[in-house]
Amino acid sequence: MGRQMVKQQDAGLLDAAWLKQVARDCGADDVGLVELDRSALDDQRHFILQTFAATRSLLSFVIRMNREPIRSPVRSVANEEFHAGYDDVNATAREIVRVLEERGVPVCNAVAAFPMEAQLPGRTWTVAHKPVAVAAGLGQIGLPAASSIPALEASCCSAPCLWGRRRPPMTSPSTTIPA
Numbered sequence: 001m002g003r004q005m006v007k008q009q010d011a012g013l014l015d016a017a018w019l020k021q022v023a024r025d026c027g028a029d030d031v032g033l034v035e036l037d038r039s040a041l042d043d044q045r046h047f048i049l050q051t052f053a054a055t056r057s058l059l060s061f062v063i064r065m066n067r068e069p070i071r072s073p074v075r076s077v078a079n080e081e082f083h084a085g086y087d088d089v090n091a092t093a094r095e096i097v098r099v100l101e102e103r104g105v106p107v108c109n110a111v112a113a114f115p116m117e118a119q120l121p122g123r124t125w126t127v128a129h130k131p132v133a134v135a136a137g138l139g140q141i142g143l144p145a146a147s148s149i150p151a152l153e154a155s156c157c158s159a160p161c162l163w164g165r166r167r168p169p170m171t172s173p174s175t176t177i178p179a
Helices: 016-025 045-051 067-071 075-102 129-135
Strands: 013-015 030-035 057-064 107-109 147-149 154-163 176-178
Touching (some): 013 016, 016 057, 016 075, 030 129, 057 129, 067 075, 075 107
């Protein structure tokens, strides 16, 4: 898992490539990074900050789900695949948070699936994962309960991790930032 990976050389810096590798080492199939002040997140910013007030950037990741169970007309088969995917996403998010906390990075993961804070009728989630995944460059909104990620040719469950540090520019993967 993530805690067994090689630590970044300079404890005072965070690197975009390193952050993505942390997520992959923890089980993510694909990863993207996005700043909280990106205009694509304008309608989500308030809810993100309610979840973690120190948020400045988000790490969005996806976990591949098995295709055929999702396509099954038997609801229990498809439902179990979604639930297993959500469990995998939450376990991966927890491990990412653990690794980053060990590095002194203030971080919080948003929960996949249906939160206890759901208010019906109305908003049934704390952080909207799909707009974050799209803003982070992971794909486009697809199935009602998942995002479609072209690079993986699969439907995926996703969850963002919110942290209180700016990420490096995406144009330079070797760029580092003060931790």
